[in-house]
Amino acid sequence: MASTAAYYYTGCEDDYQPHFLDSCSLCRRSLNQNSDIFMYRGNTPFCSQECRQEQIEMDEALEKKWKLSSSSSSSSKRSSAVRQSSDSAKESGMNKAVRTGTVAVI
Template sequence: MRSAALYYTGCEDDQYQPHFLDSCSLCRRTLNHNRDIFMYRGNTPFCSQECRQEQIEIDEAIEKKWKLSSSKKSNSVRKTTDSAKETDTKKAVRTGTVAVS
């Protein structure tokens, strides 16, 4: 069992560093060490299934937004390249790989 007591190390500036299992990652409620702790993505603790599920939904929404943003950027680059090839039919066109990050 963990203790919140500070141990004297000879330095007066020592402060208590909370353990990652001390509180819920979403609502910051103190985790009771006699009850279940719901984990997500390895080392992210939650006080309840509801808090864990809410974080999962937040992460999925962020990931979906990122994927949509990424696909819009790649489509924009592809359309620009295609239109440049169509308008410059008499000019030499250099082709290659386009990397977008």
């Protein structure tokens, strides 16, 4: 049986690459011409809703991990900057008291 996979030319002689819609991006199962293709983020094909959903969940977990690591590193940078500015203010004798509260003007 002949293969019906589509190939495209990349510009180099004898350098043909398989088309990106030939296989599922997650499980690498072949995508048939007569079956549904489930797309994600524009150009990422999947053979089923389950494969696409699994990829979505992996991406969300990775993004959450990045956000947590960046927020913890930025908060440690902020607290370090606050400590440094506080230390420099004490050294220069500019340690002033600040009162916080609500001001009402009538």
